[in-house]
Amino acid sequence: MARAILVFNKKVIKEYPFDKDNMTIGRNEGNDIAIDNLAVSGLHARIDKTEDTYILTDLQSTNGTFVNDKRITSHRLQHKDKIIVGKHLLFFALSKEEQAKVKDTELDRTMILDTARQKDLLAKQAEKKGMEVPIKKEKIGVISFIDGSDQGEIQLTKKLTKIGKAETSEIRLGGLLMPPTAATISRRPNGYAITTTGGKTVKVNNQAIQESHFLKDFDTIEIGSCKFQFYTQESEDEK
Amino acid sequence: MKLTAAGLSDVGLKRGSNEDYFVMDTSTNLYIVADGMGGHLAGEIASKIAANTIQKNVNHWITKNSPEDELFDFPDSTLSRRGNYILSGIRLANRVIYEMSREYAEYKGMGTTIVVLAIMHSAVIAANVGDSRIYLIRGNMIEPLSKEHNMVTEQLEMGLISKEEAETSPLRHILTRNLGSSDTVDADIFEVEPMNNDRFLLCTDGLTDHVSDDEILRIIRNGDDPEHLCQQLVSEANERGGNDNISVSLIFVDRLDGERQGLLKRFWYFFKK
Numbered sequence: 418m419a420r421a422i423l424v425f426n427k428k429v430i431k432e433y434p435f436d437k438d439n440m441t442i443g444r445n446e447g448n449d450i451a452i453d454n455l456a457v458s459g460l461h462a463r464i465d466k467t468e469d470t471y472i473l474t475d476l477q478s479t480n481g482t483f484v485n486d487k488r489i490t491s492h493r494l495q496h497k498d499k500i501i502v503g504k505h506l507l508f509f510a511l512s513k514e515e516q517a518k519v520k521d522t523e524l525d526r527t528m529i530l531d532t533a534r535q536k537d538l539l540a541k542q543a544e545k546k547g548m549e550v551p552i553k554k555e556k557i558g559v560i561s562f563i564d565g566s567d568q569g570e571i572q573l574t575k576k577l578t579k580i581g582k583a584e585t586s587e588i589r590l591g592g593l594l595m596p597p598t599a600a601t602i603s604r605r606p607n608g609y610a611i612t613t614t615g616g617k618t619v620k621v622n623n624q625a626i627q628e629s630h631f632l633k634d635f636d637t638i639e640i641g642s643c644k645f646q647f648y649t650q651e652s653e654d655e656k
Numbered sequence: 657m658k659l660t661a662a663g664l665s666d667v668g669l670k671r672g673s674n675e676d677y678f679v680m681d682t683s684t685n686l687y688i689v690a691d692g693m694g695g696h697l698a699g700e701i702a703s704k705i706a707a708n709t710i711q712k713n714v715n716h717w718i719t720k721n722s723p724e725d726e727l728f729d730f731p732d733s734t735l736s737r738r739g740n741y742i743l744s745g746i747r748l749a750n751r752v753i754y755e756m757s758r759e760y761a762e763y764k765g766m767g768t769t770i771v772v773l774a775i776m777h778s779a780v781i782a783a784n785v786g787d788s789r790i791y792l793i794r795g796n797m798i799e800p801l802s803k804e805h806n807m808v809t810e811q812l813e814m815g816l817i818s819k820e821e822a823e824t825s826p827l828r829h830i831l832t833r834n835l836g837s838s839d840t841v842d843a844d845i846f847e848v849e850p851m852n853n854d855r856f857l858l859c860t861d862g863l864t865d866h867v868s869d870d871e872i873l874r875i876i877r878n879g880d881d882p883e884h885l886c887q888q889l890v891s892e893a894n895e896r897g898g899n900d901n902i903s904v905s906l907i908f909v910d911r912l913d914g915e916r917q918g919l920l921k922r923f924w925y926f927f928k929k
Contacts, residue, residue: 467830468765472827472830490817490821491825491827527691527693527769527787527829527830527831527861528693528829528830528831529693529767529830529831529832529833529834529837543814543816574733574734575734575735575736575847576734576735576736576739576845576846576847577736577779577847577848577849601848601849603846603847603848603849604846605799605800605801605846605848606799606800606801606802606803606844606846607799607800610848612848612849612851614849628794628795628851629794629849629851
């Protein structure tokens with residue numbers, strides 16, 4: 418079992434065995450490691466245990482948390498790390514068995530965090546930054562026809578939306594020389610991109626595009642005589 | 657359509673075993689890379705089971721042209737049918753690994769990341785869970801087709817940390833999703849239109865921890881033989897420490913036009929040959 422040894426004025430005050438999945442450090446009495454000193458925030462920092470790894474996170478304390486003289490926001494604790502909280506020093510030590518396993522962890526072994534704790538960690542961090550806990554909302558693209566046709570608005574819910582004459586197209590366009598698929602719009606990690614596919618000129622903001630082009634809000638797109646505008650809106654459902 | 661592909665998996669310089677695994681199926685143009693985790697042999701087994709389960713089931717559904725409602729779990733209406741095959745294959749693989757890790761003590765805690773790429777004339781489907789990645793290299797641009805499921809990415813998206821902090825954060829290797837740790841899983845899936853000369857890279861974090869996106873782009877633009885380029889990417893990661901297993905798979909797309917466009921182009925290709 419790992420231990421945290423509390424030191425003040427070069428004297429060991431107390432030793433805390435790490436017998437839980439997480440331990441809090443702060444001035445308030447409810448903390449697992451309670452340090453009665455004004456330089457320490459009420460809830461100052463915490464240490465989370467994931468498998469064999471201990472992670473120290475500063476909970477946006479007033480005076481900060483330091484490890485080996487460096488200010489940290491989050492830090493993976495190593496054997497013999499010196500944590501400074503206010504004027505107190507916490508010496509972190511692994512057990513013999515844990516030290517033996519360190520070889521593995523030193524190599525930044527990948528591990529999985531359970532979702533409940535992850536949400537908790539993120540929420541705490543946001544709270545301390547004075548932010549509302551953000552709810553991740555997905556932005557969804559919308560195509561709005563501005564050529565007087567009766568198609569109105571179409572939400573780009575599909576990952577890949579086909580635009581053209583073909584019956585299988587999500588957005589069907591008419592016109593004599595319209596190819597079965599004139600363009601596609603795909604939803605990618607970096608946003609929505611339009612790609613020309615049918616050899617017919619596709620213009621974005623009056624400029625013919627080569628291959629593919631990332632769309633910005635209120636870009637106008639022209640394919641033949643069809644003209645529409647792209648924009649994004651927040652989707653209703655939470656991610 | 658002509659595809660040229662190569663794959664390479666290397667143990668790196670620091671690890672005792674290789675827990676990565678990759679599959680290249682040229683019959684259905686399905687490419688998979690997995691990075692296993694878990695003690696003893698569990699990581700190796702997890703990545704192998706995941707890749708093989710996905711390959712086997714997706715191929716089966718393709719052959720039978722199975723409708724969406726015959727797949728494992730509910731289909732996703734934002735995806736094409738092939739996209740749903742892959743989503744379903746990933747969910748099934750997750751369930752298999754999850755059940756195994758609960759059933760047998762030696763597999764406790766095993767899991768794996770996964771990246772899957774399927775290439776067809778009509779669309780390229782890219783799916784991922786965890787921190788392995790898929791890149792599209794088109795012209796002089798490199799673009800991710802995967803999302804990383806780790807703490808740092810979430811912190812970054814929520815504006816809690818800066819990009820610089822993210823690169824050195826100790827939370828980099830803490831995944832928020834993988835295959836095997838929970839009874840259900842969500843994959844991120846993207847579908848894009850393929851273009852001639854597109855190059856796709858699937859890789860594990862053994863590469864991306866050492867080599868930046870720009871450097872990857874430079875290496876891949878600088879050659880035409882996928883096999884040789886795979887070796888170059890692996891060597892680059894090893895030269896910089898080789899802290900983890902390194903797996904890469906490169907697929908080059910060519911001659912799409914012949915099938916997608918009119919007769920005239922097909923004649924043109926015929927004469928060129």
